[in-house]
Amino acid sequence: MRSRLPIRISGAALVLGVLANCSGSQNVLAPASDDARLIALLTYWLFGVAVIVFFVTIALLLLGLLLSRGGKERPISFRASTALVVTGGVVAPIFAIIALTLSGVMIGDETEGPRGEAGPRIEVVGRLWWWEFRYLDEAGEVVAVTANELHLPVGKRARLELISDNVIHSFWVPNLQGKTDLIPGTHNELYAEPAVPGVWRGQCAEFCGIQHALMGFVVVAEPEPDYQAWLAAEAEDAATTEGPGFDVFMKYGCGDCHTIRGTEAQGEEGPDLTHLASRRTLAAATLPNTRGNLGGWITSTHSVKPGALMPETAPEAAELQLLLDFLESLE
Template identity: 60%
Template sequence: MRPERRINARPRRVVLGATMAAALSGCEGVQSVLSPASDDARMVADLAWWMFATATFIFVVTMGLLITGVALRHKREARRISFRNATVMVVIGGVIAPIAAIVAVSLSGVMIGDEVEGDAGSSGPVIEVHGKRWWWEFRYLDRDGRVIATTANELHLPVGQRATLRLMSDNVIHSFWAPNLQGKTDLVPGKVNTLYAEPDVAGRWRGQCAEFCGLQHGLMGFVVQADAPQDFDRWLQAQAAGAVVREGRGLQVFMDLGCGECHAIRGTAADGQKGPDLTHLASRRTLAAATIPNSRGNLGGWITSPQDIKPGALMPAFAPPSDDLDALLTYLEALE
């Protein structure tokens, strides 16, 4: 069976990728600062509303002064406004009000910034967030700092536990932004930044790289899944295990094509580190950094024509015989 070709024309493929990403976020949770799912995000949302109210206040004052000035100038029987009254209006409306608004917003931002950072909780997981070109890698650490599980483009968190996210990059500057959970924090090469996330409800939301990082910046998304602590523990235990299927024709095709040089499947000879870990690929809902849903047709299209889905992606295209491709897809679909 030949893979499903998702997009044919270059202008259409970019639009479809963005549309698919928006559809994913819309179906499983609104990607919005104004739809908070944690106390940290709630404070950011409050600040956003406060800034909107402040901007509205300044706009109303400014327009009021403008209308007053125009009315006084065109009213025939009105007396000329005194210099003292004009000065008072300008000072209050043009100086004091804007300065007060700026100071209030600045102080609120600083206070919220300190509170959002907070202290790391002892009960939450510690996760390394690696910004790649152009996808995300999440490494879950044990108490000794050893990696116990690795996922790509899907961040799982327990509800009610404060997770510590260590943000790092070995290429360019990225920015980790999950607006429903936290504010933006940059991933700077050579530096480790720390961010905390504590969802208070179960759900699924979309995140995004918020710093221009190259050709695929617009399609460098990820998904956040928050579950009850017991469900998260079961998920993490399953992710820490090796591949469910460790042999077969599909794996042989995978190795013959050279996929194991870039991708790892734990428990097999595939140990590449350049691309996403595929040990539990079938358990993920999306492909290509949350650009398209994880289906057999999309997976086949991604293998044979990655540039049709993400122009500029570093993954090369492969064109195996149809029987080999079917065996490869069947194998990858079994990696749950």
């Protein structure tokens, strides 16, 4: 029985990850930007070519069966067979390859680069196994930091600078843009320009370790005034006072890994918790952000995400409630 426990725990975690999809759409065929519409168009084009190839193949198979029906040989002329082979085996594949390659290159050129009105500049940092988003001002200084929740203004072309200091990750929001890798030692860029307000789910699309499958995030697109109001609030220090809950937070070493701006908690290994209570999800979009899930995540971390680098914490019941009160005040 014991040997099956990790399997059951992993299965439960995956189910939780699937349920977390409720936090937003994740569908390449439901584009919410011009970039995603072009990618969806290429998808339909690829599917259409595949359908044509399928039916042509079936037609040739049926033709072969008809020619050999009844055991009688019905040879076709050398000219006809040669034309069939050259057309179906050489000309058609070359035409399809050239057409698909050109389409892919053209769409790639259209989805890359700063088109439209310039938007925010954001550093996207791939961690093990969560996402950090650093919002930069015109001078390149960090003005706000969030974890696992990316906010973008509608109609503005955000410049995302992709960084990893550990392994290769891949940033992918199917509804907004194609995927781009985060490669240690390499500076990659991606542009995102949501056309409508909405909430979508993104994920790591490159195997990066034991918790790759549960390394998700949420993207929130909102009108420019709402985005600017959110960013101004996010740039502020924590709207809370240090008290019994914060004492519990520091007692169990949480401040060694997490930052809460405006307090002595200045850890850098884990997500910034300054405005934790305002986020939609926990544990890299694995759980909805509720009091019960927050308590479960703190005390049973590895039941939710086996292999996560965050250690499980076991405060007394009264201390846990004080800690949750404090964390829920971080809006």
